[in-house]
Amino acid sequence: MFDSTADPLDGKPCADCGVPLQSFELARRSGYDPNGPLWQPTILTRLFGFTTSIDIHVYDVAQEDTDGLGAAIAAGYTKNNDLRGLIFLAKDLDYNLRVDILAFAFAIYIADTTRFLASPLSYIAVGRERSKPARQGPGHLAWHILWSCGRKTSSATFDLEFF
Numbered sequence: 001m002f003d004s005t006a007d008p009l010d011g012k013p014c015a016d017c018g019v020p021l022q023s024f025e026l027a028r029r030s031g032y033d034p035n036g037p038l039w040q041p042t043i044l045t046r047l048f049g050f051t052t053s054i055d056i057h058v059y060d061v062a063q064e065d066t067d068g069l070g071a072a073i074a075a076g077y078t079k080n081n082d083l084r085g086l087i088f089l090a091k092d093l094d095y096n097l098r099v100d101i102l103a104f105a106f107a108i109y110i111a112d113t114t115r116f117l118a119s120p121l122s123y124i125a126v127g128r129e130r131s132k133p134a135r136q137g138p139g140h141l142a143w144h145i146l147w148s149c150g151r152k153t154s155s156a157t158f159d160l161e162f163f
Helices: 024-029 043-053 095-111 113-117 137-149
Strands: 056-061 071-077 083-090 123-130 158-162
Touching: 024 137, 043 056, 043 095, 043 137, 056 095, 071 095, 083 095, 095 113, 095 123, 095 137, 095 158
Parallel strands: 056 083
Antiparallel strands: 071 083, 071 123, 123 158
């Protein structure tokens, strides 16, 4: 975790998209909801707070069932036929890769839901290898989500496979 109160970029526009960078510390000082996900103690629990807030469920998958992939993004339905997001994360990922892949899967779900709903089996697999940093789209959104949660990473973009 980093102390972004000393980060000169906090509150400044992103060089790629112009959206202001806002760390969880800055959000907390700016009147952020005291019950919101950014008050969670770790980057991972902050991400879980965000996914849960829009009814995305995250599950672990054993390494032998992943075919070498990092995650899968899918959709399911509740008993009331409401859409529910599903993210399946490989259990064997190290912490940093786990949070980066989760943020990317979350960004795909919120920014590009129709992409996986339109795939024949309605799911997308996320690779384990980082792609070059995205300047727009879900990879860039994932980078912003991670920055807000307290993680600095060079890239939060990963390869996708459609099923």
